[in-house]
Amino acid sequence: MNAPVAPTDAPRTPWTTQVREALRGEGAAWMFVFKVLLSIYLAGMIAMRMGFSSPSTAMITVIVVMNRQSGMVLAKAFYRALGTIVGSIAAVCITALFPQQPVLFLLALSIWVGLCAGGALMFRNFRSYGFVLSGYTVAIIALPAVNEPTQVFILATARLTEVLLGLLVSAVVFDVVFPARLRNSLRTAANSLMTSFLDFVRDGTRGALPREKMEQAHLRFVRESMALEDLRSSVVFEDPEARVRSRRMRLLNQRFMAASTRFQSLHHLINRLLRSDPNDAVAGALMQLYRPLGEALAARRVGDHQDITTRLDDVLAVQPTRASALRASLPAPRLDDFDTGASLLLRFTEELRDMTHTAAAMQQPGIGGQLARASEQVRFRYATDRVSVAITIGRSFLVSLLLGLAWMQSGWASGAGAMANVIAFTAILAAGPNPNITAAQITKGFSIGLLMAFVCVTLVMPRIDSYGMLVLGTAPFLMLAVYLSTRPALFGMSLGMCLGTLVPLSLGLAPSFDVASFLNNGVAFLMGAVLAMVAFQVIPSVIGTQYQRRRLLTELRHQVTLAARAPLDGLAPRFESVSRDLFLQVVTHTQPGSAESRTLLAWALAVHETGRTLIELRHDSIDAAVPRAIEAHIDAAVSAIARLYDHLSPADHQAALSHLDAALADTVVEGVVPPSLQPVRQHLHLLRSALRDADSVLAGAAGGHPDTTTEAPHAAV
Template sequence: MQILKQLVAFRPSKLDWIFAIKTYIAAMSALFISFSLDLLNPIWSIGTVMIIANPYAGMLSSKALYRLAGTAVGAVVAVAIMPHLINTPWLFASVIAGWVGFCLYVSLLDRTPRSYMLMLSGYTVAMIVFNAINSIDTHSIFDIALARFLEIGIAVICSAVVSAVILPVHIGPIIQQRVEGNLSSLDALFKKVFTFDLKPQDYSQEVATITREMSEIHSMAVHLWFENSDLKGMTKPIQEMLHQLAMAVTNLVAMSERLKQLQPQKNAEFDAILVQLSDDVLGFLHQNKTLEETELEALSDHFSVIFTQLRQHVGQDDLTVFNSLQMDLRHYIHNVRIVHFIWQSIQQGRKDFPENIVPLTTHYPSLHRDHGVAVRGGLAALCSTFFAVAVWILTGWKAGFMMAQMAAVCSCILTAIDNPIPALKIFFWGSVTSFCIVFVYAFAIFPNISQFWQLALVLAPAVISFTLLISRPNLMALGLVLGVVSIMSMNLQNRYAMDAVSFLDADFAMVLGVLCALVSIYFIRAMSPEQTATRILQRHYRAMQKMVYMSYGTAFRVRLRSMIDRIGVLNSKLVQSKDIKQAMQHALIETSATVDLSRLHELASSQLISPPLQQALLRLQGVCVALFQALEKHGQVTAEMQTQLFIVLQDIREALICEENSNIKQRVCMSLNNIENSIFKQMGIREHVEQVA
């Protein structure tokens, strides 16, 4: 019903029409070339054009390249294994299903566009070998594998050329717009934090939007390698800028927590100075001049004057919190200036970084990866494919190869979704609609076609209509289903022939293949948003355990960037549970205090502090690890552990009284305050500690 409402309300724009017509031109070009070369399955060419269709030239080119690479890998594997397994059907079924599942598992761990290549290399093997068995009397496995590679290659070239030559649309301007929008959102949130003009739920939503946007831009930037926009080749610099931006986000969250501690003063003059401070900071960050490398560390002396004024309104008990706020603001300004400098360099066409900016980009992207979800997805694909092949073997059904193909493909393409059942339902009903459309074409239109121009003319309404749907995110799934299934089911050949029995047999097999995938994913892979969010929170607390014993440096900041990315993924989950929502809101606040965990680790390893304080800090580290382990496994901590924490905190405070080094004493107090308010308080521990005290 929702889909029908969206279809009725759909009004294609001028850009949608341009995209649809370009896709149609590429599709007909690929089909014509395949016909001219008399390839085995020309329909794979036009089908591939529909699959990789994208309004943006860079995204289309990258997807096309990865599809071609995945097809090549799949073709080689198919040719290598089929001759040795064809006479052992059950071993054959196990190996093919295992390959599909393994490739899907690896692709789910790689959250970059190249994951498409890994997934495709899995089900390409299934498609080639199943087709080879179906036509074993007429074509060899090598012929079918070579033909598929050629047909995919033709489609890739036609799509890339048409997209790049005819009114190209680049993703570079979109990325630029989203980067500048994200930076503006950060500035707006900074202003609201310092003016207390923000409700807790609004604050969480705005931070969630920023972190989620960072994750999306990180993935989109990969496509810049494949287009000719002003940002061409700027993938790594943009991703590095996002890594540095993650540091600024943690600083902002930390400042927000410190201001919450200072807010109860309700001092109008104090609040007015904070507003002035926020205006001055934003003005300093957005000076209309080109940043130089030597200026990245510079701070305006005016800020020291403002903090001196603020200090006069802060009580003695709040000086530690105030000093933390001042330090966090200094780090925030520094990190934001680094982000602005990198963005300025990108717009000037520079890819290099000065020596005083330590890069956080790793050889392999430091993004969140969930092995558990990947295993379940791979297992679902394995079971679905094996079951379909088993039915084919046991029944000897001629169209069974089509069921096995669809089971392998469908179990792969939607497994990345937490709950793929709604999407698979769209796929199922879209397939049924496609078969009705194909029936009309096959038995009412195609028998009267004798020239290619006639074929191109009658295909125009279907191809253009389906592509128009692909251009809209809310209708993309339906458009892909209608387009790909309809075109592939037409099975266009140079010598076209189709009978009703074979047509209905093949269509029924495709429906059963979709059902195999649906059932397998439902029982093995499908998860509710609550389950997925809980798993990500467990990974969050596992990462927190490791941060306890890490010194502040490049490795620490890389891991912190990974945690921010994980929170961006976490914030995309639409959960209903209030407890999980609260835990999601607290995750970023807890992450902001990992810097203080690192500082305490450095102090605990120092020989400059007194032995009692050192021992107390070491015990605190052990208790923190135990707390995070309990949260990872059970989602809560016991009263006994909270009591242990209270005792350790008391020991640290007693040791601080005797600490002679005032600098170390101040550093410990600041970090301890931040950890208590940003970690223990979020867990509900601080209230218990205060009650015990």
């Protein structure tokens, strides 16, 4: 009998293939590391050739502006240059005002640092970075000159030229050497937003959208629209065409926000009708009315926005006729519901068409594509929590003043460096969502970087006799630190390691190998990082706390008051952008899927629907020149709704309903609604429907239990 044949081993994967698989996707990371190191050493070499007093400043500048996207580097470099210029001027002015009055000098310095930290919190993107730089640049320049005020101008010019050199080198390297263009990310984000929203609308035309699905979609679209604005604000620095088309990109985002809010209002109305009766005739008629819209979106050529615009024009052409036919089959008491829904659908289709038309124009080179309603105002504003700004100003002011006084009393020779480090880290971390965690990461990274710098200064630097050897000797240390920055979770540690390595080395024309001096300066900078971390423990940030979330939610509800009372000029885009930013700030710090997150989503939807309707009601009331009696009821209802969202009072809830009922009754003249008053009546009816929704978050919070059996006054057929 033959012996059984042993099974052969499975073919082994060659080790080279395993390595390639392991390193797949690492090419972009290592290209980033190469560009950062090239910028660092190129900036250092140029600074040394030009005889700058501190070439390491130019090298450190590269570290603080590094980013994988070239547009981000250019944007950050621009605002860093602006902040450095302003900070240098401020340093000279403060020193000149108080040359021999150290307490007043520290007081003025602390006030400036606090105001700049607050300014950093009020602005977004890299504009806030300009405030950060203008704050701690004053400390870096003015503190070393506190005992020699005549040297402040020399220090300011030296700092400015070294920083600008580092920025120039970084901008050139990242824009020329295998650039990672931000415009590609912007184009991808815009196309993704358009496609996902059109798909969502297409799916929504097939039936009612559950409230939870609408909430999650709203959250996704808010995040994407805000991210799109952040990308747009940075891409203008790298692409001349993007600068020319910047207004159109903001207009596209603005029209997207308007369309998404209208779509929410439409489906909220349909959902309210279906909750009262799953077979509601009006809800069925409205779903029939916008079914052709879904068919047009389903048949579209994805990515071809001109094709979508043409299809939407065709839908708009037949929509009024279809609405009239469906309206004729409904009983008179239900016509208000249908007319309101049909009006919402018509406006939504028009806004969707305008959005796709803008996207089609964006696909044309330059600004050659024709743009519908090109004169429309474009406004995008962010929301600011004044309490957070005040706490940030107070923390930075107190930290700067108290540490400055302690330094002056101690007479510590390296205390200026420690204090400058505290001010820098306090300002940088002030606007972050988790400054305590980030400060701990930076401190840990700074400690590791200091150890690497010690190894370098004791074992490597004494053997270096040329700039090429300097590169070979220090590159391994920096390479590891820069590589860690490609991992978002380790960016804080990476920044600390880079600074902890470069700052204590103080590379220059005449490098020092004095270990005692190195340790003194290194410990001073490390103490600065530790003290900054302690400052956030003693005076914690309110960003992301329960207290701030409550304040932001109150401010979000207050946007309804803004919609009710603010001047109408440019109010709609201002309301959309501010309310979305507030909502995103609140929901960012809540656990996804939690009860708190669901409540916030519900409030955001209610605020957007009510606020947008109030703005349009005010506009249409002016256009229709409504009679004084109706105007009085409208004004009273609008004021009551604003008070309701501010105070959540049942009395205001009932008052708003009463005035809405009275205004609706006044719009009926001899049994019919005049054509000029129909848009006004539709807005009034939508507001009434929203206030009478027993399942809404507003009804629960205000304790309102509206009588859903009461019918609104209706006109005869």
